[in-house]
Amino acid sequence: MSEATERVLRDIAREREAQDALFGQQDLPNGTGPEFSPGAVAYANAYRAACDAAFLTGHGTYRHVFLEEVFEALAEADPAKLRAELVQAVAVGVKWIEAIDRRTRSD
Template sequence: MASEATNRVLADVAAERAAQDALFGQQDLPDGTGDIFERQAREARNACDVAFRRGDGTFRHVFVEEVYEALAESDPALLRAELVQAVAVGVKWVEAIDRRTQ
């Protein structure tokens, strides 16, 4: 069950999606992901691990890691799972920003 904070962010995401559809219509673009991003994914995972071991990990570290893991994936089911993880981290990050600014 999503919290009120999560529901507010997801409502903002839904509004942005509606705006995108209004502006661009339905888009069925190629994924553009795969092995060419494996090095960046590995580097992002390492940077995230190192930052958290040092005690200075940030949402940026986690988000970039999740995004590059998605970009490195070519299997549609695994890509979908990685994108859900990246979006969830983004939502969590927005919630943290909202808490800091309220």
């Protein structure tokens, strides 16, 4: 694992600790899948298409990829598949943060 990834994951771990300190353990329902969000599958398909189109025209951004992953997660009702989609979304978020850090690094 790169030093940059380790740094971002430490930041995330600190944020998780702060969340637990503030809210305690939370066991909320997932609230995902067509049952909770009737348009979720349509949104996931739309964001997937928008992401593909943006990259085909050379205009793809982290926003496109991140939103595609988030909306795919929101459309998923199966817990194992939801977990996999959330891992993908968070991994894209970590990668995005690393890119921000590279662009703003002052060393």
